[in-house]
Amino acid sequence: MLNRSVQFLLLLLIAGCCASCWPSESGYRYGANRIRLQTADDLHRFLTYHEKRYPLVSAHRGGPTLGYPENAIETFEYQTRHQPLIIECDVRMTADSVLVLMHDATVDRTTNGSGKVAEYTLEALKKLYLRDVEGNEMPYRVPTLDEALRWGKNKVIFTLDVKRDAPYAAVVAAIRRNSAAAYSIVITYNADQAATVHQLDPELMISASIGSETDLLRLNERNVPDNRLIAFIGTREADEAFYRLLHDHGIMCIMGTMGNLDKQATARGDQVYTEFVERGADVLSTDRPREAGKALDVYRNAYRLTSPFIK
Template structure:
C-alpha cells in the first residue's frame, strides 16, 4: 500500500488491482495497465499531456525533458507523436516537416536519422533550446516506471513498427496505442492482444462496431471527442468498465482559461476520467493532482 493523491487532492490509501503506487516524485508504477485503466468510480482522474506537454516556455513538445518536467509534478499520461525518418528510424515528431518545432527544414521522411539527431528543438514560442529529438526507443526506455504513454502513430508509420518497438521495450504495461478507425484498432489488437488501445467512441454505434471487430472492453480506452458528450454515453461506457478520455485541447481548454480552472473539475464531475489537454499543469492543479 502506498499513499498517493486521491480525487481532487485528498490523500488516500490505494489498494487497486494493477496499481503499485506513486513514488515521491509522483511517477506512476503500473503492474497491469489493463486493470489500472479499467473504470471504477473511486479511481483518481488523470491528466494526459497533449503532444507531451509542449505548451510551456523552455519545454518543447514531444521531448523527454518536457515529459520529465510534468511527470515529476503529478501522475501523468503522456500523449506523444511518432514519425519516421527516411532510413526508418521512429522519432517523436508531430508535423510532416521540421520547421515549426526545430531548427531544421524539409520533410521528416526525406531526411535520415543522422540529420534529425543533430537538430535542436524549439518551444511553442519558437525559442531554440538545447534539447534534441528523441527516438521512440529512447522514449519507451525513459517512461518505464514513470508515466503511461498513449502513442499517436502518424500516417507515414506502419502500426506494426510501433507495436514491435513496444514489444521490444517490454512496454505493454505502460504504453497504449492510439487508433482512429475500427480497422486500425482491429490491426493493433491482432498484432498484440495484450495492448491497450485508445479508440474513438462518440456514440454507442461506434462502440458496437468496435465490439463486432473483436476489440474487448478491457482493451479499450474511449476517446469521446473534443466536446463534452451526453451523460448517457459516459454512463454507457462506465457500465462497460471503460475509462473515458475527453479532449479538452482547443475549445474546452480555452473555456477553462476564460471561466476559471474549476471548469476542469466540472468535466470530471460530468463523467470524464482522463483529460487530454494542452494545459496539463493548470488542469492538474484544478483536480488536486499537484500540491
C-alpha cells in the first residue's frame, strides 16, 4: 500500500488536474449537500475528532457573493445548493428585543438604511433591503434568528457569533424554541463565556477560541467538557503538536482562512485548502466557500471519507 505521504502527493496531483476541468460555478454540484442531524448527540458524534473525520467548509457570514448579501437566508440557500456547509452568521438584538442576523452594529453597510441595529424595532428593520458584496440593493430582508434556525433544519450546521448586544440566554432560548440544538454551535471568545453557555444548556456545542494548551485548561477548569467543544484556533495554521493535542482530546479544529490564507489560496491554487486539512485543520472558515468546497470534495473523494449525516 502507498504510505500517507505518497497518497497526499497523488491527491495534490488529482486536485491540480481537477482544478482545470471543474465545471463552471453555475453548474458545479456535489453528490450530497445536506447535513442531517436529528439530535444533539448526533452533532456531538459528528464533531468529535477521529482519523476518518469529515472535513467541512464554514461559510463566513453565510458566504456572501455577487447577488447574495451576507447573513441572508437566500445566500445560505444558494451556497448549500453546492455542498454540505457550516454557516457562520452573526446575531444582534433589536430595540424590541428580537434576535436578528447582522454583523455590524449599524445597518449602513449592508442595507439601504442607516443607524444602529439596536435602535430599530423588528418592524422597522424588516422594511430595509439588504445589499450584496458590491453594494447592490437586493430584494432580500434582514432575517430573524428564529427564521434562520427554522430554515436550517436538516440542511446545515450553524455557528452563531453572538454580538455584545445579544444576551447568550436569549440565543440559547431561541435554539431551544426551534429545537435546533442538533445543528447549532454557539461561538464564545473566552472560558467565562463558554462556561455561561454550558451552564445555560449543557447539551449545546460550543465554539471556543483555543490558541494554546492553557486555553484548553481554562475551559476544563470551568467544567466545559471536551465533547461539547470545537476549537477555533485563529486565522493562521497551528503547529503539528497543537493539532495533535486537540485531536487527542477528541476536539476538532476550525481554522479561519478568511484574509491572508484565502489570498494564499487565490495566489497558489485552491489545492492549498487540502494542504490545510492534511496538516490538521478540520473545518475551514472562509470567504471563498465555493472554491474551498471544491478542493475539499477532491480530498474527501481521494481518501474515501463519508458520513452517515451527509445526504
